[in-house]
Amino acid sequence: MSDLLDPGLVIALLLNFYALTTTNLKQMIYAVAMQGALLGMLYPIAHTGFLSHADAEPTSWFSGLRLMALTATIVLVKGFLIPRFLLRAARLADVRSQVTSTVGVMLPLLLGGVATVLALVFAKSLPLAPQHISHLPIPASLATVMCGFLILSSRREAMGQVLGYIVLENGIFIFGLLLIEAVPLLVELGIVLDLFVGVFVMGIIFNHVSRAFPEASVEHLSTLKE
């Protein structure tokens, strides 16, 4: 089953590029949601693939239940609740369907590509645990974090920045796939809940931004400076 992990991560990386280049807000939200849901589904795959003793399966009914509950929560929050909330916020704010970049489309795409290659090269030089050497999570995580940063810093609209933050968080989540055994259930749930509440608060503030300024562009948010 762990064979599915790397193809899944490759799709997550491709979705980074899609989110970096698309100019359609709805499609961008769908791409980020797909990435979140996909990572949620990779959670049980990573669980079976990265157990420190390779032949171990989920041992008790509790660990099986825990795995199912967490997978369902992550897919529900990242793949359904957050995108639904963002789409609703965009509709209520009546923002236009185009999202634009301050530096065009080609430059973020190029930088995203460079970041991904660098992440692949850099991960090779890191000291890795034996069970992680031949897998993609570390380069995929670093590349996704960097792509999240790129989206966050290049998008002109407030909603684009929220989506960049979610991509960045997805990158951190990919790293967390290596540590499933080490992070307790309560902490995993807390992290997902914090992300949801974070996006929720951002959504509310986003609505206020869109009411105060046309097109909810963050370029209006630049009066406070030295």
Place this chain on the structure above:
Amino acid sequence: MIVLLVLVPLVAAAIAMLVPSNRHRPWILPVTAVCHLALVVWMLPQGEQWAMDRWLAIDPLSRLFVGFISVLFFICALYAPAYLRLRLGRDNRILVACLLVAFGMMSLVTLSHHLGLMWIAMEATTLATAPCVYFNRNPKSLEATWKYLVIGSVGIALALLGSFFLIYAMVQAGSESTLLFDELIEHSHPLSLPWLHAAFVLLLVGYGTKMGLSPMHTWKPDAYGEAPGIVGALLAGGLTSCAFLCVLRFFHIAHIADDDQHSQRLLIFMGLLSMGTAAVFMPRQRDIKRLLAYSSVEHMGMLVFGLGIGGIATGGALLHVIHNGLCKAGLFLAAANIHRAYCSKTTDQVRGVLKRLPWSGWMMMILFFAITGSPLFGPFVSEFQILSGTFDSGNVGRGITFLVLLLIVFFGMGSVLLGFMLGPAEEVEGVGSPQQFRESFLLILPIFIAVGLTVLLGVYTPSFLTAWVDQAVAFLQRIPLD
């Protein structure tokens, strides 16, 4: 019982959401603060305590921080009813509830003995304080809230990545991974040094963003400038101190892993950079709250500088958390009075504060001398201790740089503040008239308490506080049994 310290503010927040009266709701804040303070006074002398499978604990570090946060919140809460009576035109339901949730989460950060729980609580403080920054509902406060939310969330996300790196440092070194601090510090765990280095950098950037260390401080002048004074006081005194506690916790782990040198170098660099940034930006400020924000950047720099130097400077840094927090609380509350009186907070319109608002003005002047490290005040004691530690450890160049930056900040901050304070209290067009605002007893009392404590701690450090700081320093320097 430790759980009560977190639960009491959260239950009070739920009550605040249910209370319909805008006039009566703010009184929940001082009532909660008194209950919390009573719990703290009762619990802290009892020594180390544990709860929730050792996820929560009162250890020498958390004792110092939870005690201080409780006193700080008491001062701010005492100010709230009179302040919010001046702002009855605005619904304060969200503000009061969010302040209480933030207080509960700050208590949780100080008591957390679990790496993951501490991160969740710290992230929750960002989410709870963001709506407080937006209290004034104008485009500037909206901009400040957006920046605070986005920069704070990204910073805290990096801290999560740093925490994951730390766990990976255990996995890669083949040791049993744990997120409990006491397991990490009581038994030596082999850690992979490259991952630990990367983890510390990310954690310092992440929690340093919450502290407002330069160059991640950009949210701070905006958020402090646009938030109500009471929120600024709580952010500058409480939230930043909680973020410093997170840095302390991870520094402790680095110390256990025998990796002090790398982390100390980083801390000293970030400390001096933050002080330098404040020294550059303070003299050109025209906004009193932004000025205080840069003062906060400076003092956060001092904290990490002291920690980086080590030895007695660490004790100085811990003491400085309290001194800085008390001064900042007083300064922000005094600034709030000035803002209310003049309907402005910039040098264009605020002049002659000493004549028009003598109580707030004079207390702000006293606190200015205190925060810039003048003798007879608390910060002088802690800054002197940091400086002594620096010279004692042979860091002469760093000590001189520290002193020079202190001097520049003194003149920079003084020149701006004197512009506000002195001169005739003439009417300026568009500025609120004296009849509209009076310095009532409840608007002055909390500032007076902050000033009183600052003066008291300047001339006499109570023996229990000295013992607590010494125990916290010994705790940080403790090495594992095996």
